[in-house]
Amino acid sequence: MAKDKVTEAVTIDDIRAAARRLDGHARRTPMLSSPFLDEISGRRVLVKAEPLQVTGSFKFRGGWSAVSQLPSDCAGVIAFSSGNHAQGVAMAAKMRGLPAVIIMPSDAPQLKIRNTHALGAEVVLYARGKEDRDEIGDRLARERGLELIKPFDDARVIAGQGTTGLEIAEQAAEAGVDQADVIVCCGGGGLTAGIALALEAEAPGLRARPAEPERFDDVRRSLETGQIERNAAEGGSLCDAIMTPAPGKLTFPIMQRLSGPGLVVTDEECLQAMAAAFLRLKLVLEPGGAAALAAALYHPGESEGDAVIAVASGGNVDPRVFQDALTRYADSV
Amino acid sequence: MAKDKVTEAVTIDDIRAAARRLDGHARRTPMLSSPFLDEISGRRVLVKAEPLQVTGSFKFRGGWSAVSQLPSDCAGVIAFSSGNHAQGVAMAAKMRGLPAVIIMPSDAPQLKIRNTHALGAEVVLYARGKEDRDEIGDRLARERGLELIKPFDDARVIAGQGTTGLEIAEQAAEAGVDQADVIVCCGGGGLTAGIALALEAEAPGLRARPAEPERFDDVRRSLETGQIERNAAEGGSLCDAIMTPAPGKLTFPIMQRLSGPGLVVTDEECLQAMAAAFLRLKLVLEPGGAAALAAALYHPGESEGDAVIAVASGGNVDPRVFQDALTRYADSV
Incomplete structure (x- = not known):
């Protein structure tokens, strides 16, 4: 284990240093919940609300x-x-x-x-x-x-995203949750890897798990085979934020060591989760930012425990797509 | 002044006691901002995000x-x-x-x-x-x-709403704002009166000001005449949350002593503010919960100073009304 860690590009100290740099510039986003979401999932659901971050995403x-x-x-x-x-x-x-x-x-x-x-x-x-x-x-x-500044395969960037995990560790403890899956919307893996490192140090009972859209489940497959797998598809999902071709060279070893199995959701499930977040949390999600909540709500059999934490990663959605989500799902959530 | 205060139903001590009861049950909601909103208003805009409160409103x-x-x-x-x-x-x-x-x-x-x-x-x-x-x-x-449990003319209720003001005082100080109007969506005045009392004690440079919809500006008129005025209209505004007939017997004396002049907004301005909050804050507002932000954004000449604080009071909006707000205003915000 010690040997593995030495080869990784980011350490918990890097994340703590990033947290000090972010203090007073980034927001500490709230952890939200609703009894209506708990009912859908059949367990307690906590939602880390990164759409409320500066610029609308983590x-x-x-x-x-x-x-x-x-x-x-x-x-x-x-x-x-x-x-x-x-x-x-x-x-x-x-x-x-x-x-x-x-x-x-x-x-x-x-x-x-x-x-x-x-x-x-x-x-x-x-x-x-x-x-x-x-x-x-x-x-x-x-x-x-x-x-x-690369979007995920950059140690400074992974450390910054990891500050989300430090906050999750604190907020989960405040909510009395010390054993849970932390489902993370996953593109190249910067957020998932950063959160996984933070949880390892601060909340070892919490486990990061990537959530990806259908046909863009490169991280799930890479975790299964133990080597970096690429997506055949290059476009066509509503989840534009997380349509990345493959996990990063820096992010993958961290996820491989620390994260649980990947989850896969459909575009329709993301739209439905957007409607649920609108109705129950008053939070705007974009499709790619709703993947983790979709997995928590509509794939309850794929995670364990009394509680699940979903990281809602962003809310920069075109109004037409949002309206479409409400038209289709707001009455059925 | 001391004589006036003795006759009021709620004191700062009641609000502090309510804050202790709420601790661990209610959420400390974030104060949000966006450079895009600052640009519309021509000054710094801070938004207290009560739609994120438990049950979607303050x-x-x-x-x-x-x-x-x-x-x-x-x-x-x-x-x-x-x-x-x-x-x-x-x-x-x-x-x-x-x-x-x-x-x-x-x-x-x-x-x-x-x-x-x-x-x-x-x-x-x-x-x-x-x-x-x-x-x-x-x-x-x-x-x-x-x-x-009356909706506003109940000392226990006013004290609870006042906890919003304690948080605003702290969050404004953290943001470096010590002189500003705090615009509050106002029905019967429970939130406005509670916030006004909290600000008097904790942030005397901040002044509460009620915002109301057209034809339901009973508080604005009451503050002008110095006696409780009633609305002629009984319905027909989109702002269902704040269509109250008149200020309360307990809330009015507090507002009369502490709050600045009332602001009046149209339903259309509320819909436009809802679209702005969707795009720029990723926050869902209902029409009545958007009145304060509408006043901050679209009536900039009616408040003074380098910053303005808008209390977004709730987000329990029917999806059709929300979609209508986006259809009409999301491209023009």
Whole structure:
């Protein structure tokens, strides 16, 4: 075990240091609950409400964790993102007074593109599946001397996301929960890995488990086979925030050592969980940010214990998609 | 001044005692913000997010404050409410293991009626404007020996709502705001009066100001004339939560001594503020719970200072009304 830990890119000390940098800049988001959700799941459900984080998703934690460490004479930052990491990094750069270039897929939700631009970033669009975003990012970073902030495979970013786990450990203890699955909406694994490390140190009875959309369950399959597996699909899910091709080189070993088996949900279950969060928590979720709650509510047989914790990771949803979720499910939740 | 205070029904000590009773039962709701809202208002906007309170509105505070003081051999409680007080009292009674009877207008939002029933209360409907809810309540209370919990003109309830003000005082200080108007969605004045008392003691640079819907601005007019004025209208606003006929006998003297002038908003402005809170805060507001934010965003000339605090009081909105708000305003916020 000690040997494994030495090879990992992030330690609990990195997460604690990130928490000190985030103090006064990021929000300590609440843990919400409703007896109506408990009834659906058949157990107590606690929801960590990261849509209430600065920029509407947990991504500001990693963005600020990384950007706050840069020297003030830095030429600026660059990031590639479908939208939430984009906004998190753009906001962090704005708060530090640094220029930001964000490379986004042209099919990202309009709301995310507009917000990223409104936060002062230069937005560069690329065609998902046709152009190589890494190549575009590397070239721009080189040409302009920008610091690249990767969305998940960056130790500073994983440490920032891990601060969510420190808060979960405290809030679960306050709620009297010391044994539970902590289900996390999972793309590349930055949030899942960071939370897993924080829980290992602060709440060893809590176990992180990734939740992914159908056809984008690369992390679940990678955990099963013990090696990094990629998704065949490149688009077509409503869960734009977590349609990542494969777990990261830094995140995967951490998840492999610490997280429980992956859970898979459908787009329809995510829409239904969005309606449930609207009605019962007064919280706006985006489809990808609802995957963990969907797993907690609609796959109760796949987790154990008297309580389950779902990390709601973001709420940057286009209004049409949200209205559609309410039209289909608000009367049946 | 000392003479005035002696005649008031609630003191800061009552509010502090209520805060101790609420500890571990009610939530400390977050204070949210967004640079996009600051831009609309032209000043810094802080939003106290009471839709995230237990049962989706601040009313659980007053409900629990009152119900937690009853003897355990009490025969049960009775309340009349268009919905939020109903849910707050029903939940408090359920947590104490006491029966609850709730008298609701038959035109209350279906969601509120269903939720109140689902929380275990017996729901009695009456025709708003035709039947006298006070008479119905008094009769049932007498017949069954139930303890009446009034929605605002009850010292225990005002003290409970005032705990919102204690939190605002702390959170404003943390945010570096010590001079600001605190705009409060106002029906009978329980929340406004409670907050005003808490701010007087804990944050004297913050001033409570009631916000009301057009045609239901009884508190604004009462503050102007110095006597209790009633509304001519009895229905027809989207702001069901705050369509109260007149300020209370207990709440009015407190508001008269402490609160600033009233603000009036239109239903359309409330719908627009709901869309803004959806997009920028990821928070669900009901029309009546959006009145304060609407005043902060769309009547910037009517408050002073570098910052404004809006108390978002509840989020129990029927999905159709919410969808309508997004259809009309989500693209233009």
